Amino acid sequence: MIYIHAFGIHNVKPEKNPPDLKAVLRTLSGKVYRRIDRFIQLAIIGAHKAAASYELDPETALYLTSGQGDIPVFARVRQQRYLQKMMSKPVDFVNLASNAAGFYIASHLGLNGTNLFLSHNDFPVQMALLLAQSDLELQKQSTVLLGGVDEWFADQELSRKILGVNESTKLGEGSNWMLLKRDSEGAIASLTIEPELLDLSTLKERVALVGAAVRLAFSESLTATVINEIMGLRADHKRFNYEKFCAYYETLPLFALNLFLSRESGELLHIDSDGERYMIMRVGRPD
Amino acid sequence: MITILGGEMLCALGDKPQRLTALRTGISPLSSVKVNVGGKELIYPYYRIDDGSRISDHTIVTGYCKQIVSDLLQQNFTAGPLALDYSRVGLFLGLSAIDYSLAWPIEEAVDSSFVSRCRRERVGGGYYLASLRQTFGFSGPSLTYNTACTSSANALLGAASMLASKVIDYALVLGLELYSPTTLEGFALMQLLADSKARPFAEDRNGIVLGEAVSVCLLSRDDIAPSKWSLAGGVSACETWSVTGTDPSGSGFARVMRGALAKSQVPPEAITLIKAHGTASELNDRAEMRGIEQVFTDIPPYLSLKPWFGHTLGACGVAELLLLKECVDSGFIPAALNSTPLDAEFVQAPLAEKMVIDNGCFMLNYFGFGGNNSSLVVSKAGS
CATH class of the missing domain: 3.40.47.10 (Thiolase/Chalcone synthase)
Known part of the structure; x- marks a missing residue:
């Protein structure tokens, strides 16, 4: 058993266009971020809501799990490549080719512990939590900030195809986080x-x-x-x-x-x- | 104790005898690849698995994964795969963040003339492990890691955690990196690619040579399956100096090396050899050496394996571990390749002559984009 010490919810049901997150992030954090895409904004917002008011140990591990990751940027890069015959921007490549979201959350919260980007086709949350549970119980980590981030993608037909869901499924987006410890003292829940x-x-x-x-x-x-x-x-x-x-x-x-x-x-x-x-x-x- | 039972891989060096021959002779099968950079087609050195299809169709990728897993299971379970309790086998995969399985539906969507074999089929980050579960009937936990060049090293650490906590009894840890135009173009755009060959730690190095690998390693615990090889421990940590670079002081690298030694309860002087990350980029090479100097009073012999089969990005955690293991099991570590003349800033050269050795304690370093650094300690007991 492990313990939840803090949590953060960012959950949206977009209709036509994804909500602008720049302003949300600026209001929440008081900072202006450049060179980050919407997926990373979403990730920072959720992590901030869970942990910004908590005095985090810099060694806190960060486990970010996602079903598909940064699909809109990936799609844009492919579109540039195949339709517009343009080179993608280096910043897009960097945001795609690394766990950039984890890097920016770590920068935002002052973390330098383990930083993982995880995924699973069917149980992305449970598998990431299982790893956190093992690492906390073995005392490999003392605190894990764990979040699930999935971004709404304007091409709904493609989204549903990638997700393997039927055409009537309404799609949303979220960045939901938990601060986990092995210790029960001060915990919100087990x-x-x-x-x-x-x-x-x-x-x-x-x-x-x-x-x-x-x-x-x-x-x-x-x-x-x-x-x-x-x-x-x-x-x-x-x-x-x-x-x-x-x-x-x-x-x-x-x-x-x-x-x-x-x-x-x-x-x-x-x-x-x-x-x-x-x-x-x-x-x-x-x- | 976490035991390492065996491994299999596909890489530019060929099968195991061919790999050992290449490591002994220092002859590596360098090929080339065309990369579109700003509308110009440039040619870069590249290590490819074969001369077949250049499209990393997700069915081909899955085929490679199934092939090496099948071979590994046959080698390690003489009674056949059915002798395993598949609910106690965990699957772990490390690959760099661009997922080949996603490329198909997206390409089809942006260009209707693109003929895709992927029509309304569930794809995504967990696609390959889902496919292995379905094919072989594995029903234990699984996780895919996307942490750039540390992906499969971090997958090894995750597998070790689930083994130690007895969630599973065996772990198959895969590293996967195949041809991806987006990756190649990204590296070319950032001017990180070498124009001839990988020369880690050499004064005249000029960049990275990318390579392909599909690798799998079988881990267990000593109470289930003892082995002379063990994963003593390791640490993965993030530094936030830059999303694409590392702190030139080497402090981020030193931190994970120190952490790996502490977690493994191995003193620095017990390290027989360091398998350096050694990408042949100036910043990375120098930071790694500065990190090593901060951790080791007497620097152990070290080398990079990338001059033989390239930088295999997300696959290098498992692929380089297996290559090192194959060398030690065959009684040697090869002399470093392409590392002279030495960078004038370095006080110690990489391994200059072949080391005759059949056991020891080895540090394996992996550093990646996103400030992601990992260091592992593995050992092989003597007879």
Whole structure:
């Protein structure tokens, strides 16, 4: 078990154009950043909300996870190359060819610890948290600032294609962060990531053992049928509905956990799926 | 203790006997690549896996990954892959940030004449590991690392964490770097590419030579699978001097080297050899040497492996570890290649003569864009 000491939410449901983040970032941080793209702005905003008011140890590790990373810049570079027959700008290459977002967050927050950019096709949040949990429990890290960042991309058809979601899925963007430690002192909540990838019957066995007071949240990848089956296991289980506050992006589970922390007390069991297997995360907030 | 059981790779040097021959003779199969720079087509030296397709179609990339994983499993599990509990195998991949699988749908979208084999297929950062999971039936955790040149070194450290915490019993750690026009153009635009060959630590060095590699390393714990080779420890840390460069003082590099020694509980004098990052860029080479000088009172022998098969960026963490391992298992470390005349600023030259050795404690350095620095310590016990 590890502990959440701070969290930050930046969650948006854009309609036609992505909101301008420059002004948001300037207002939040009081700084003007040049040569950074929107994905990096998004990353800094979320990390700032989680950690700027917290006295961070410079050795704090930074784990940034994302479904797709900096797609708009990648698409722009390809467009320049194939349609406009232009060279891309060196700044675009730099922002693409490195974990630039992590670099700028580290600069912003004065960090010089481990700095990772991670991804996973189905469980980007859970896998990054699993690494954080291992590193904290082994005392390889004392504090991990972990965030999930996904940017809304104006080409919605292409976005849906890349994400493998159906045409009716509304897409959003977010930058949601947690400050994690092994120590419970001063913590907001506990967090447990179950490392096993479960089949449905094992998942049901686990959920059936969960107490009535624990709320259940489900990722977008679970079908209504499966959700109904799980909710039907016990009549006293209640659902935590975060979905009305957001549209789809791949690191949404972090938003779900953080929203729970911002609004509720007690425990939350979050269930995610890759279509075949399931992962469980459990957050416990003292009443 | 984290054990290193074996590895496989595809690189410009060919198969294992060919790799060892190249390392013994100092003959490397340098090829070339055309790069469009500002509308002009320039030719740069380049290390390629083969002379086949120059398009890093994601199906070709996936094919390479499956091939080396299949070979590695056959070599290490004589009862066949089914002898493994696949739910206890973790998959880790390091590649530089531009993802080949994303290139296809995006190219198709920007240019309808572009014929893509990727139509409404889930792609993205985790594509390759998802494909391996599907092919082989692995059902343990997996993670893809994009931290530029430290990607697969950091993947090794992540795998070591999950092994040590007993989340998994085996880890397959892959490093992947293949032909990417965007990468080549980016490096060319930044004037980082050499015009002839990689000459790390040499006075007349003039840049990096890029190379391709697909590599995989099998790790475990000594309670599951003992080995003479172990990953004693390592550290990855960020310096915020510049997004593309390093603090010339070498302080960022020194920090991770010191940290790696401390985590490994290895004193500096116990290091047999340093596998330097040695990109052959002046800033990087000099900062690395300054960092080494801050950590070691007596500088151990050192060399860069990049003159043999290029800078394989995201793959170099695993690929260079495996190349070093193959040398030591064959009883030698080659003399440094292309490193004379020595940079006048250096007090000690890289390894001047072949070292006869079949065990030892080795430091492996990896430094990348985004201020990302990593240093590992691996060792091989004597007989």
